[in-house]
Amino acid sequence: MLQTAIDLTRKLVEMPTISSDSNLTLIKFLQTYLQGLGATTELSHDETGTKANLFATIGPDVDGGVVLSGHTDVVPVEGQDWTSDPFILRQEDEKLFGRGTCDMKGFIACTLAFAPQFAQANLKKPLHFAFTYDEETGCLGARVLLEALKASGRKPATCIIGEPTGMRVIEGHKGCCENTTHFGGLEGHGSMPSAGVNAVEYAARYITELLRIGQDLKPRAPASSRFDPPWTTINVGAIRGGVAHNVIPNTCEVDWEFRPINAADKSFVRQRIDTFAAETLLPEMQSVWPQATLETEIVGDVDGLMPMENSQAVALAQELTGGNSVGLVPFGTEAGLFQQLGISTVVCGPGHIAQAHKPDEFVSLPQMAECLKMLQALLVKLSR
Ligand SMILES: [Zn+2]
Structure with a gap:
C-alpha cells in the first residue's frame, strides 16, 4: 500500500x-x-x-x-x-x-x-x-x-x-484577510498643502484608524479563545507612495491584513474601516478634488x-x-x-x-x- x-x-x-x-x-x-x-x-x-x-x-x-x-x-x-x-x-x-x-x-x-x-x-x-x-x-x-x-x-x-x-x-x-487600499489624490507643490490632496497623509490617517481598531479588538476576544494571541490581529505590512520632500503625492498604497478569530470580528473590522473611509476620509479628499479616490482591494480572504x-x-x-x-x-x-x-x-x-x-x-x-x-x-x- x-x-x-x-x-x-x-x-x-x-x-x-x-x-x-x-x-x-x-x-x-x-x-x-x-x-x-x-x-x-x-x-x-x-x-x-x-x-x-x-x-x-x-x-x-x-x-x-x-x-x-x-x-x-x-x-x-x-x-x-x-x-x-x-x-x-x-x-x-x-x-x-x-x-x-x-x-x-x-x-x-x-x-x-x-x-x-x-x-x-x-x-x-x-x-x-x-x-x-x-x-x-x-x-x-x-x-x-x-x-x-x-x-x-x-x-x-x-x-x-x-x-x-x-x-x-x-x-x-484563524481566518486571513489580505487587503491593499489605494489612495488617489491630487499632486501639487509642497508649499501649498491645501491646494492638493495628499495621498500619503490620508493613508497615514487610515493606518492610524486601523491601529485603533486593532486595540479595540483585544477586549472582544472571548475568555475561552484558544488562539495565540487570543484576539483578532491587524498588521500593516507595507506602504508605498510619494516622490520627494516638496511634492504633494497623488498616490499611495497600503498593504494590510487582519486575522479574525470569528465571523463577528471579520465584519466588525470591515465595517469600522470602510465606514471611516467612506464617511470621513473620502468626503474630505473629494471636497478639495471631486475625482479623488479611496478603494480597498481584497487580495486574499481565507475563512x-x-x-x-x-x-x-x-x-x-x-x-x-x-x-x-x-x-x-x-x-x-x-x-x-x-x-x-x-x-x-x-x-x-x-x-x-x-x-x-x-x-x-x-x-x-x-x-x-x-x-x-x-x-x-x-x-x-x-x-x-
Ligand atoms: Zn496546502
Missing part, C-alpha cells in the same frame, strides 16, 4: 499544477482513476475553464459519510534553490522530495492508494473526495466546489482536510476554522488516528468554508508545514504510513 502511495505521489508531482497554471491534466487523471473504481464524479470549473475541482463519491448515495479533501495546486519554485528537479520525485532516506509532496499531493496519493479498498468494501456511509484548485491563492476553487455541493443537495457529515499537520488533529485556525464544542470531526479524527490531543495551527486552509456549509471539519494530514512551500519540500514515509493507517481505520468505520 505504501509503495502504491509513493508511485501515485510520483505521478502527481510530475503534473506541476502551480496555482497560476491549469490543473486539468491532473484533475482528469484523478477523475479517470476514481471512475475506474466505480465512483461517481463531478467537475466544477473556474470562469476560464482551465481549472477544475473534482468531487467524487464511493458508496451509497445517502447523507452523512466523510469527505477527504485536498487542494491540487502548488506554490511556484522560482527563486528557490532545489537539489534536484522539483517536478521529479526523489526518494532518499525515507523521504519523498518534490514540489507538493507535503502540501499536499502526498495526502491525495494516500487517499487514491486506498480508494480501491473503499470501492471493494460494502460501505454503509459514503466516502467523498474533494480535490480543489487555487487554494494557495485564496481558496477560490473550494468556494466553487462547495456551491456545487450545496446545489446537489448532498450533505456529508464530516470532513478531513489533509493539509500537513504531522497527522495531528487540528480543530481550528477561519472555529474550534467547536463536541465536534464530530474531532471525535472521528481522534478515533481514527488514536491521538487524543487536539491543536490549533497558525496557517489557513479551506476548512472554514466546509464548516460554514454545516460540515464538521478538522485538518489532519501527513508531513509538516515547515517543509511546505520551501526548496526541497518533502514528506516522510513514516508520515505517509500513518496517514494510510488512518484511512484503514476509516474503512472499518464506514463499513460498519
Whole structure:
C-alpha cells in the first residue's frame, strides 16, 4: 500500500499544477482513476475553464459519510534553490522530495492508494473526495466546489482536510484577510498643502484608524479563545507612495491584513474601516478634488476554522488516528468554508508545514504510513 502511495505521489508531482497554471491534466487523471473504481464524479470549473475541482463519491448515495479533501495546486519554485528537479520525485532516506509532496499531493496519493479498498468494501456511509484548485491563492476553487455541493443537495457529515499537520488533529485556525487600499489624490507643490490632496497623509490617517481598531479588538476576544494571541490581529505590512520632500503625492498604497478569530470580528473590522473611509476620509479628499479616490482591494480572504464544542470531526479524527490531543495551527486552509456549509471539519494530514512551500519540500514515509493507517481505520468505520 505504501509503495502504491509513493508511485501515485510520483505521478502527481510530475503534473506541476502551480496555482497560476491549469490543473486539468491532473484533475482528469484523478477523475479517470476514481471512475475506474466505480465512483461517481463531478467537475466544477473556474470562469476560464482551465481549472477544475473534482468531487467524487464511493458508496451509497445517502447523507452523512466523510469527505477527504485536498487542494491540487502548488506554490511556484522560482527563486528557490532545489537539489534536484522539483517536478521529479526523489526518494532518499525515507523521504519523498518534490514540489507538493507535503502540501499536499502526498495526502491525495494516500487517499487514491486506498480508494480501491473503499470501492471493494460494502460501505454503509459514503466516502467523498474533494480535490480543489487555487487554494494557495485564496481558496477560490473550494468556494466553487462547495456551491456545487450545496446545489446537489448532498450533505456529508464530516470532513478531513489533509493539509500537513504531522497527522495531528487540528480543530481550528484563524481566518486571513489580505487587503491593499489605494489612495488617489491630487499632486501639487509642497508649499501649498491645501491646494492638493495628499495621498500619503490620508493613508497615514487610515493606518492610524486601523491601529485603533486593532486595540479595540483585544477586549472582544472571548475568555475561552484558544488562539495565540487570543484576539483578532491587524498588521500593516507595507506602504508605498510619494516622490520627494516638496511634492504633494497623488498616490499611495497600503498593504494590510487582519486575522479574525470569528465571523463577528471579520465584519466588525470591515465595517469600522470602510465606514471611516467612506464617511470621513473620502468626503474630505473629494471636497478639495471631486475625482479623488479611496478603494480597498481584497487580495486574499481565507475563512477561519472555529474550534467547536463536541465536534464530530474531532471525535472521528481522534478515533481514527488514536491521538487524543487536539491543536490549533497558525496557517489557513479551506476548512472554514466546509464548516460554514454545516460540515464538521478538522485538518489532519501527513508531513509538516515547515517543509511546505520551501526548496526541497518533502514528506516522510513514516508520515505517509500513518496517514494510510488512518484511512484503514476509516474503512472499518464506514463499513460498519
Ligand atoms: Zn496546502
